[in-house]
Amino acid sequence: xxKRLPTYLGLLYVVFVWGLNTVLVKIAVSHxxxxxxxxxxxxxxxxxxxxxVRLSGARLNFERRDWLLLLASGACGFGIYQYFWVIGLxxxxxxxxxxxxSSTPIFTMLYLVALGWERVRSTRWIGAGIALLGIAVFEGAxxxxxxxxxxxxxxxxxxxxxxGFNVISAxxxxxxxxxxxxxxxxxxxxxMILPAGIPALFADPPTLWPPVVWEVFAFAVVFxxxxxxxxxxxxxxRIGAARVALFSFLVPIVSGALSIPMLHxxxxxxxxxxxxxxxxxxxxxxxxxxxSVTEAWAQRAGDIEH
Numbered sequence: 001x002x003k004r005l006p007t008y009l010g011l012l013y014v015v016f017v018w019g020l021n022t023v024l025v026k027i028a029v030s031h032x033x034x035x036x037x038x039x040x041x042x043x044x045x046x047x048x049x050x051x052x053v054r055l056s057g058a059r060l061n062f063e064r065r066d067w068l069l070l071l072a073s074g075a076c077g078f079g080i081y082q083y084f085w086v087i088g089l090x091x092x093x094x095x096x097x098x099x100x101x102s103s104t105p106i107f108t109m110l111y112l113v114a115l116g117w118e119r120v121r122s123t124r125w126i127g128a129g130i131a132l133l134g135i136a137v138f139e140g141a142x143x144x145x146x147x148x149x150x151x152x153x154x155x156x157x158x159x160x161x162x163x164g165f166n167v168i169s170a171x172x173x174x175x176x177x178x179x180x181x182x183x184x185x186x187x188x189x190x191x192m193i194l195p196a197g198i199p200a201l202f203a204d205p206p207t208l209w210p211p212v213v214w215e216v217f218a219f220a221v222v223f224x225x226x227x228x229x230x231x232x233x234x235x236x237x238r239i240g241a242a243r244v245a246l247f248s249f250l251v252p253i254v255s256g257a258l259s260i261p262m263l264h265x266x267x268x269x270x271x272x273x274x275x276x277x278x279x280x281x282x283x284x285x286x287x288x289x290x291x292s293v294t295e296a297w298a299q300r301a302g303d304i305e306h
Contacts, residue, residue: 004239011235011247014228019098019254021224023262025086026094028216033204034090037217038082039197040206042190044221049183052226058177060184066175069168070184077165078189083196084158092151093265098255099138099275100155102248102282106131107163109285115167127285134278138271178233186225245286249279 028037053060062070075081089097106128112118139152165185172181209217235244252275259265 007235007238010231011244012250014232014235015247015250016254017223017228019251020258021220022089022098022251022255023094023258024216024219026089026097026259026263028213028220029086029090031213032209033200034086035083035193035197036200036204036206037213038086039193039201041217041220042078042082042186042193042197045225046187046190048221048226049186053179053183056177056179058180058183060180062176062184066172069172071188073165073168073172073181074185074188075192076161076163076168077185079192081158081161081165082189082193084154084161088151088154088158090151092149092155094259094263095252095256095265095267095271095275096138096149096152097155098252099278100135100152101159101162102252102279103131103135103156104159104163104166105245105282105285107160108166111163111167117167123288124285127281127283127288130281130284131278132281134274134276134281136274137277138274140268140270182225182229246283249282252279 025037085097085101092100109118109120109124109128113120169181169185232244235247256265256267256275
């Protein structure tokens with residue numbers, strides 16, 4: 001346990017940064033145009049990504065056969081994803097954004113099954129069903145007043161889009177350096193963000209942004225990716241992807257908790273209940289995903305017969 005303590009502390013740091021980032025960006029986009037903020041943020045991150053490649057010794061050399069996959073990965077991981085995520089965040093709560101965003105593993109599973117790339121055990125389907133039920137409860141489906149906002153819909157689309165990034169990057173990851181892959185997809189995403197982001201910057205010039213937005217900007221440029229991805233990757237290497245995935249379920253909790261003092265958020269009972277149900281469902285799908293209910297019952301029946 002003592003040997004793993006630094007890893008666990010590092011993962012908790014990542015979870016806190018990601019949860020805090022959602023709240024901080026929510027504050028920023030309540031003051032300025034969401035696309036303008038995102039365009040400037042990624043324009044600043046792109047050179048940092050290239051610097052990271054240089055310092056790591058990686059090379060941006062990709063085989064021609066992977067160009068389309070690389071383009072799709074950049075679109076799903078950063079380009080199209082950011083349109084859905086940041087505009088969605090501007091029209092919903094930070095807590096809802098973090099919770100709905102955590103549904104990405106469900107859509108990743110659906111894509112893998114649809115493509116025939118992975119066989120999914122029944123326990124994962126059960127966990128996914130519980131998670132979706134929790135989202136329905138969170139949105140008020142059983143409280144007599146459904147409150148599914150346009151921002152919630154866009155955030156769900158963001159989760160579906162990022163799931164595509166998970167599937168595509170899994171094909172590319174074995175062949176390329178992780179820093180090179182991250183930098184390339186980030187650069188592609190930046191190129192997709194700028195066509196809408198540049199006009200937004202002219203309409204909402206950064207020179208008029210209040211100091212609080214610049215404080216958030218500095219954090220959002222450096223921490224959520226540059227100072228967390230290496231820690232997250234190290235955690236996966238040391239304790240495994242399944243255990244690390246459990247930490248991601250804490251992100252909505254961190255966002256929700258920080259929303260109370262920072263955004264003066266208030267939560268209704270059905271929202272807290274729905275969030276708990278959804279996170280339990282995701283945990284079931286992750287922890288028990290290797291089990292099959294039908295095989296377990298068949299084994300039990302065989303034991304009884306003997």
